[in-house]
Amino acid sequence: MEVEKNLQTNKSKRVKTDYDIIIIGAGAAGLLAAHFCSKIPNKKILLLDHNKQVGRKILISGGGRCNFTNIYSSPDFFYSSNPHFCKSALSRYTPWDFLDLIQEHKIEYYEKKLGQLFCKNSAKDIVSMLLKLIDKNNVDLKLEIKNLEVSYKDETFVTYNDEYQFSSSELIIATGGLSVPPIGATGFGHQIAKQFGHKIIPATPALVPFKVSGFETLKGISLVAKLSCNEHSITEDLLFTHKGISGPAVLKISLYWNPADQIQIDWLPELNIVSEIEKAPNKTLLKTSLKRHLPNNFVDHILEKIGIDGDLFCSKITKKELSQIEKYLHHSIIVPSGTEGFRKAEVTRGGIDTFEVSSKTMQSNYQKGLYFIGEVLDVTGQLGGHNFQWAWASAFAVSQALQNQGILKK
Numbered sequence: 001m002e003v004e005k006n007l008q009t010n011k012s013k014r015v016k017t018d019y020d021i022i023i024i025g026a027g028a029a030g031l032l033a034a035h036f037c038s039k040i041p042n043k044k045i046l047l048l049d050h051n052k053q054v055g056r057k058i059l060i061s062g063g064g065r066c067n068f069t070n071i072y073s074s075p076d077f078f079y080s081s082n083p084h085f086c087k088s089a090l091s092r093y094t095p096w097d098f099l100d101l102i103q104e105h106k107i108e109y110y111e112k113k114l115g116q117l118f119c120k121n122s123a124k125d126i127v128s129m130l131l132k133l134i135d136k137n138n139v140d141l142k143l144e145i146k147n148l149e150v151s152y153k154d155e156t157f158v159t160y161n162d163e164y165q166f167s168s169s170e171l172i173i174a175t176g177g178l179s180v181p182p183i184g185a186t187g188f189g190h191q192i193a194k195q196f197g198h199k200i201i202p203a204t205p206a207l208v209p210f211k212v213s214g215f216e217t218l219k220g221i222s223l224v225a226k227l228s229c230n231e232h233s234i235t236e237d238l239l240f241t242h243k244g245i246s247g248p249a250v251l252k253i254s255l256y257w258n259p260a261d262q263i264q265i266d267w268l269p270e271l272n273i274v275s276e277i278e279k280a281p282n283k284t285l286l287k288t289s290l291k292r293h294l295p296n297n298f299v300d301h302i303l304e305k306i307g308i309d310g311d312l313f314c315s316k317i318t319k320k321e322l323s324q325i326e327k328y329l330h331h332s333i334i335v336p337s338g339t340e341g342f343r344k345a346e347v348t349r350g351g352i353d354t355f356e357v358s359s360k361t362m363q364s365n366y367q368k369g370l371y372f373i374g375e376v377l378d379v380t381g382q383l384g385g386h387n388f389q390w391a392w393a394s395a396f397a398v399s400q401a402l403q404n405q406g407i408l409k410k
């Protein structure tokens, strides 16, 4: 095996240390798992990351305020090839459990909308809390540990690079998904899973803006729209960007979109535009009637697109024109040419196939002692705090399993 060969080379040069549990990835899931595992008595734990700093994604999340959970979080807000997988962990560690930690640490928070809880001050509060929670007596935190590889022999995992060699009986992979590579996202977790025989559900960017041409002149304008794709509908704010469309409605629907899929858009979901025009007072211009409900530039854009004169009186609009307006405003179809990719995506859809991992313990079905938690798995939450809730809940599940199994036989 290639890995085995690499382990043998440079063997003598490495600093060697033995642990009971090694966690790779000091992001949301890894940090909380280190806290829970540090409560297991007499166990030596190592938390590793290749970044200089822990929790970099937490720090940039929620516009710097971290939408750390959602009080309505439930399996309905998750997308996976195996929709049942997330249920067990989410039921055992709820948003209220995480909120207890937030309150114990006196972190000020507020509900923005739809159950989304954000820090009042800064996402730094969450990272500081997670660092404080880890019992430094039991956990070594090592940062900037790069180019890691893993091998397994004689019931022991060896996690190593050219400088270090760490061994453990339990290995937790918490290296997240592929979104935002400049802050440290890698496919490491997927590679390790493959190394141990796991299947990877193809990873694609999700909670991501779409590239769509034709809206360039509308850049910066926002409105409430209803977007539908693959039997899912979202009514929320949509923002025109220089590359296409973004905003919560777009990010949310992107979770269900596959390349070449159509997206149906109702630009005026709360109103029937035909009856609005029909009941408009005498001598109301079409553009005036539309501008009551939609941004000015957007109205000019659609009138130009459908080729109807906005200076016509509403009373003079023909049935054919009415039906054209109705079709464009309530049943527009767009086909994005793509998404803005992993650099702009909040999360990765896909990942380690959860049919091959225990939903109770997060342990690999193929390799005893190997666990996967957080976004590295094929479990993707909807926008609004659900992804962090999954990181927290899966971290709890693995630590509970390690505690209950009395893992550490030595």
Ligand SMILES: Cc1cc2nc3c(=O)[nH]c(=O)nc-3n(C[C@H](O)[C@H](O)[C@H](O)COP(=O)(O)OP(=O)(O)OC[C@H]3O[C@@H](n4cnc5c(N)ncnc54)[C@H](O)[C@@H]3O)c2cc1C
Pocket: 024, 025, 026, 027, 028, 029, 030, 048, 049, 050, 051, 054, 055, 056, 057, 058, 060, 061, 062, 063, 066, 067, 068, 069, 145, 146, 147, 148, 174, 175, 176, 177, 179, 180, 183, 184, 185, 186, 187, 188, 345, 346, 347, 373, 374, 375, 376, 384, 385, 386, 387, 388, 389, 391
């Ligand atoms: C811009 C942005 C905003 C977001 N906002 C929110 C929000 O407000 N609410 C919400 O619920 N979710 C949000 N998310 C999603 C959320 O951040 C992730 O779902 C969550 O961080 C996943 O946790 P994790 O621990 O699985 O992975 P991560 O938090 O990504 O942690 C993975 C860790 O593994 C390390 N790592 C990766 N590769 C290696 C390697 N090869 N060797 C060693 N270490 C490695 C990384 O450096 C990182 O520290 C946002 C994401 C982005 C990108």
